[in-house]
Amino acid sequence: MKVLVIGSGGREHALAWKLAQSGKVTEIFIAPGNAGTAQIGQNVDIAADDVLALLEFAKTNNIDLTVGGSEAAITRGIADTFKQQGLLIFAPSKAASEIESSKIFAKNLMKKYDIPCAKSQSFDEYQRAKAYLQEQSLPIVVKADGLAAGKGVVVAQTMAEAQKALADMMVNSIFGTAGHKVLIEECLSGPEMSFFAFVDGNQVVPLASACDYKRIFDNNQGPNTGGMGSYSPPIFITEELKDYILKQIVQPVAEALVNEKCPYQGMLYTGLMITPDGPKVLEFNARFGDPETQVLLPLLDSDLFDIFYAIARGMFKDTAITVSDDACVGVVMAAKGYPSNPQKGQIIHGIEEVDYDVNVFHAGTKNCSGRFITNGGRVLIVCARGRNLEEARTKVYENIAKISFDGAHYRKDIAFFANNKKENENNG
Numbered sequence: 512m513k514v515l516v517i518g519s520g521g522r523e524h525a526l527a528w529k530l531a532q533s534g535k536v537t538e539i540f541i542a543p544g545n546a547g548t549a550q551i552g553q554n555v556d557i558a559a560d561d562v563l564a565l566l567e568f569a570k571t572n573n574i575d576l577t578v579g580g581s582e583a584a585i586t587r588g589i590a591d592t593f594k595q596q597g598l599l600i601f602a603p604s605k606a607a608s609e610i611e612s613s614k615i616f617a618k619n620l621m622k623k624y625d626i627p628c629a630k631s632q633s634f635d636e637y638q639r640a641k642a643y644l645q646e647q648s649l650p651i652v653v654k655a656d657g658l659a660a661g662k663g664v665v666v667a668q669t670m671a672e673a674q675k676a677l678a679d680m681m682v683n684s685i686f687g688t689a690g691h692k693v694l695i696e697e698c699l700s701g702p703e704m705s706f707f708a709f710v711d712g713n714q715v716v717p718l719a720s721a722c723d724y725k726r727i728f729d730n731n732q733g734p735n736t737g738g739m740g741s742y743s744p745p746i747f748i749t750e751e752l753k754d755y756i757l758k759q760i761v762q763p764v765a766e767a768l769v770n771e772k773c774p775y776q777g778m779l780y781t782g783l784m785i786t787p788d789g790p791k792v793l794e795f796n797a798r799f800g801d802p803e804t805q806v807l808l809p810l811l812d813s814d815l816f817d818i819f820y821a822i823a824r825g826m827f828k829d830t831a832i833t834v835s836d837d838a839c840v841g842v843v844m845a846a847k848g849y850p851s852n853p854q855k856g857q858i859i860h861g862i863e864e865v866d867y868d869v870n871v872f873h874a875g876t877k878n879c880s881g882r883f884i885t886n887g888g889r890v891l892i893v894c895a896r897g898r899n900l901e902e903a904r905t906k907v908y909e910n911i912a913k914i915s916f917d918g919a920h921y922r923k924d925i926a927f928f929a930n931n932k933k934e935n936e937n938n939g
């Protein structure tokens with residue numbers, strides 16, 4: 512089978528790595544890929560959101576299965592385009608992916624089907640939103656309806672901050688049309704986690720849960736990033752909690768989408784806060800998470816190709832999935848200047864020194880005359896498995912120390928809990 516993976520991050524390197532382990536996969540193409548994916552398959556110079564060029568490539572090269580990585584192509588309807596042309600793709604339809612691309616769509620669905628989430632009001636008119644906001648207590652959350660590269664949520668501690676966020680979104684259009692509609696939402700508190708499940712219509716099979724770290728510095732300090740590390744399973748997860756999330760949230764959402772005539776087929780990512788009143792949904796994503804995928808796939812024992820292929824054909828029903836109960840920890844090595852202004856072009860040393868069972872997934876890298884050089888803000892993520900989080904964490908930090916490039920930095924507190932209660936409460 513010939514497989515095309517769309518994207519260029521650590522997530523796509525992990526997807527390609529796992530797919531390559533399948534006995535059924537003979538060739539892997541990654542568009543556009545990075546220096547790490549080039550070691551697994553063949554990189555193709557097509558942007559991840561260029562749906563028509565990807566379609567053309569898949570047709571010309573007789574690709575048997577395409578895998579959508581980032582939201583760029585998914586929310587543009589790549590699944591619909593491929594399916595109309597008779598091509599198999601693992602990605603939800605444009606209509607189903609609205610669960611990620613419109614926070615108001617997701618919220619209305621949750622309200623209609625009684626799925627636990629924060630109380631909120633949606634607005635498409637600035638003056639009414641402003642008047643409503645003024646009556647709310649603090650802190651308060653303002654969310655842009657559409658996609659805003661992870662920056663569309665403001666948890667405001669003061670009314671001035673909330674009003675500025677609202678005006679920036681609705682009047683100053685800092686996210687373009689994505690912020691012309693907003694949600695004003697009650698502020699929840701509790702530890703955060705993400706729950707990942709394969710969904711094919713009414714069929715839901717969990718993969719696993721993970722926590723990610725969004726702030727650049729230790730102890731959740733500094734600006735937000737695309738993610739500086741992750742680990743699985745969450746330290747606070749219990750069988751009861753997993754069961755609740757599956758039965759009260761993910762399964763009902765899958766059924767709701769079937770009922771609304773936009774059945775979901777793909778990976779459904781549920782972002783949750785475990786509040787004193789129980790788990791509540793913060794958001795859904797219509798795709799795998801980055802950097803969570805890099806710690807989840809090393810724990811998956813089943814053949815990933817079988818899962819994708821079954822879902823792409825709507826035949827997931829009898830596919831068994833086995834996930835190890837080991838733990839996995841991933842730590843991102845970032846470039847100097849990240850997240851505001853990352854430096855590129857530094858030579859990366861030491862990747863070949865890491866233990867054979869440790870994964871170094873590339874993100875912002877490229878190959879230059881046989882050497883790996885940095886080519887983005889998040890350069891690599893080093894991931895290690897262990898029988899428990901402590902073992903995995905020790906291994907990851909022993910190994911990341913072997914890799915270096917000028918200006919490299921990484922968080923030292925990923926999956927570290929002893930002196931860091933705050934991390935437990937909120938991964939921020």
Ligand code: AMP
Pocket residue numbers: 629652661664666696697698699700703782793794939
């Ligand atoms: P989202 O993109 O909706 O996941 O939001 C990004 C981040 O904002 C989340 O990971 C939370 O840390 C925070 N957040 C979102 N919604 C809320 C809420 N209702 N209460 C408190 N924090 C929130």
Ligand code: GLY
Pocket residue numbers: 723737738796799800801802803
């Ligand atoms: N790790 C957050 C995301 O993939 O959206």
